[in-house]
Amino acid sequence: MKNIFIITKREYLTQVKKKSFLILTMLAPLLLAGFIALITFMFKANETQTKLSVIDKSGIFRTQLKSDKDIKYTFVPSETEKSLLVALKNVEDMDGVLVIPTNTDNNLDILEKNSKLYINKKIGFDAQSKISSQLSEVIKKEKIKKLGLTEGQLLALDQKFMIATENVVDKAKQDDNFAFGVKSVMSMSLMYIIFMFIMIYGVRVMRSVLEEKNNRVVEILISSVKPFELMMGKILGVTLVALTQFAIWITMSVVAASIFNNNYTPAIAQNADNPMAKIGGIKEMLTLVFHNLLSLNYGMIIFVFIAFFFLGYIFYSSMYAAIGSAVDNETETQQFTIFGILPLILGMYGSFSIMNNPEGPMAFWLSIIPLTSPVAMVARIPFGVPVWQIVLSIFLLVVFTLGMVYIAAKIYRVGILMYGNKATFKELWKWIRTS
Numbered sequence: 561m562k563n564i565f566i567i568t569k570r571e572y573l574t575q576v577k578k579k580s581f582l583i584l585t586m587l588a589p590l591l592l593a594g595f596i597a598l599i600t601f602m603f604k605a606n607e608t609q610t611k612l613s614v615i616d617k618s619g620i621f622r623t624q625l626k627s628d629k630d631i632k633y634t635f636v637p638s639e640t641e642k643s644l645l646v647a648l649k650n651v652e653d654m655d656g657v658l659v660i661p662t663n664t665d666n667n668l669d670i671l672e673k674n675s676k677l678y679i680n681k682k683i684g685f686d687a688q689s690k691i692s693s694q695l696s697e698v699i700k701k702e703k704i705k706k707l708g709l710t711e712g713q714l715l716a717l718d719q720k721f722m723i724a725t726e727n728v729v730d731k732a733k734q735d736d737n738f739a740f741g742v743k744s745v746m747s748m749s750l751m752y753i754i755f756m757f758i759m760i761y762g763v764r765v766m767r768s769v770l771e772e773k774n775n776r777v778v779e780i781l782i783s784s785v786k787p788f789e790l791m792m793g794k795i796l797g798v799t800l801v802a803l804t805q806f807a808i809w810i811t812m813s814v815v816a817a818s819i820f821n822n823n824y825t826p827a828i829a830q831n832a833d834n835p836m837a838k839i840g841g842i843k844e845m846l847t848l849v850f851h852n853l854l855s856l857n858y859g860m861i862i863f864v865f866i867a868f869f870f871l872g873y874i875f876y877s878s879m880y881a882a883i884g885s886a887v888d889n890e891t892e893t894q895q896f897t898i899f900g901i902l903p904l905i906l907g908m909y910g911s912f913s914i915m916n917n918p919e920g921p922m923a924f925w926l927s928i929i930p931l932t933s934p935v936a937m938v939a940r941i942p943f944g945v946p947v948w949q950i951v952l953s954i955f956l957l958v959v960f961t962l963g964m965v966y967i968a969a970k971i972y973r974v975g976i977l978m979y980g981n982k983a984t985f986k987e988l989w990k991w992i993r994t995s
Contacts (some may be wrong), residue, residue, distance in 0.1 A: 563789040564796065571797020576804060585805050589812055610687045612656045615641050618663035618671055624698045630690060633658075648680045655679060658691075666706075668699055743856070743942040744915045750865055751939035755908050758873050758934065761798050762880040762900065766893065768794060769884030769976070778976050787973040791885075792965070795877045799870060806869070810862055856942060864941045867954060872934025875961040876900050882968035885975035886983040886991075896983075907932030911939035918943035928953050930960035967992055 575581055611632045616622050625633045636644065644657050656679040663671050677691065769791075772778040781790055883896045907926055914923045918940055926936035927945070933953045937945070974991040975983065 563785045564793045567785065567790060567793020568796040568800065571794055572800045572804075575798070575801040581801070585808055588805075589809060610655050610683055610691075611653065612658050612677075612691075613644055613654055614658045614660070615644070616660045618660050620663060620671075620702060621660055621695070621698055624701070625694060631687060631694075645678055648678060651680070655681065655683060668702055668706075672696075672699055746856075746942045747914060747939045748912075750861075750942070751908060751911050751935045754865070754869055754872065754935050754938050755904055757802055757869065758876050758904060759901070761802055761873060762877045763897075765795060765798055765877045766880035766884035766897075767890070769881050769972075770887065770890065770893075773885060773976055774888070782976070787976055788969045791878075791881050791969060791972045795874060795881060798877065799873050802873065803866065803870065806866065814858070857944075861941050864945075864950060865938055868934045868937050868957070871954070871957045871961050875930070875934070875957070875964050876904070878961075878965045878968035882971040882975070885972040886978075886988060887975075888979065888982075892982065903931035904935060907935040911936045914939050914943070924949070928956065930957045933957055970994065 609630060609632055612634065614621065614625065614633050614635045615638050616635060617638050622635050627633050641657075641659060644654075648654060648657055656677055658677050659675065661671060661674045672695075675695065769778075772781070778790070785793075879900050880897070883893050883900075886896070887893050910922060910926045910932065913920065914926075914936070917923065923936065923940055926932045927940050927949065930953075934957070937950070937953050941950075970992045971988055974994060
């Protein structure tokens with residue numbers, strides 16, 4: 561244990577003392593926020609207002625088609641149709657001409673069929689969809705009016721049925737739409753973080769082992785320590801590096817959530833059902849998001865996140881360390897790394913069903929089976945998981961992790977000094993059986 565501690569300490573301090581580690585750890589949340597803002601700006605920068613001249617021969621759409629920031633409708637006399645279509649080829653401040661024919665025999669179906677949009681350049685898919693949707697809405701209203709319905713009755717037809725739900729077993733599981741959306745985003749985010757960090761740091765361990773094997777440094781190291789001690793020290797050192805990053809990020813997130821939550825007011829709470837439409841700005845939106853996060857059992861969420869990352873990382877990094885010791889170059893790792901990637905991918909994509917049914921059989925088994933539980937349980941935890949399922953999942957993951965460490969140590973002990981012999985599954989089985 562002393563040697564494992566020394567190696568762990570060296571691996572840990574080597575990583576955390578780097579300026580790049582400190583800078584990226586502190587700036588990563590800001591960089592992520594900046595990246596999201598940049599992507600949003602890029603989408604906004606590519607948006608332009610589509611300018612259409614409308615010739616409404618039916619007289620139905622003039623008062624019902626309204627311009628907005630995306631589409632500007634300019635109604636012109638029908639006599640200008642030919643001249644507009646000719647000018648459309650060369651005019652830059654007009655994107656198209658919408659020609660709506662006469663409403664012959666009050667037949668709205670023929671009117672819809674014969675309407676045509678002339679354009680002088682490609683119009684975005686969103687703009688085309690919005691134009692079609694607005695025209696369809698006007699046609700829909702006209703058809704309903706033909707049935708003798710009033711405007712008030714028409715609005716009543718479009719009113720959505722909002723059903724109130726109450727969980728008689730556990731009222732804490734009772735969520736509004738916005739709270740459920742926050743939990744879903746948090747679920748997918750935590751799952752993706754676990755997946756990416758296990759992959760990134762696991763591959764880092766594999767490459768580190770392979771590098772030490774190729775430059776023969778390992779031959780000097782194992783003259784002083786046992787192969788198992790070297791492997792575990794390397795794995796635990798990298799694990800603590802990742803946990804340090806998580807601890808800093810979690811602290812920053814909780815502090816930020818607490819600051820924003822101080823601005824939470826009943827007025828913001830009333831807008832939870834439709835925050836995008838009613839809340840005035842990004843500050844109010846963040847306040848509502850962070851309030852919902854703090855209302856969760858975030859102590860349990862943090863514990864489960866750290867516990868399953870720690871165990872899941874040791875499980876998979878032991879596998880990657882064994883792979884790195886068994887091969888001579890990165891090309892040969894491809895035939896083995898698939899066994900470390902597939903279970904994680906299965907757990908990640910299978911967990912997308914958790915948002916639809918967090919307590920379903922798929923969610924349960926993915927969060928219990930050790931190969932997929934590191935990502936699936938973390939995806940389930942924001943929605944609430946019975947304590948016995950968490951305990952059972954951790955117990956099984958501990959057992960499988962110890963088994964994987966034992967198997968990896970067997971392979972590592974032989975493979976780390978094996979050169980020029982291409983490893984096969986048959987060869988690995990021999991190494992595992994070697995006492």
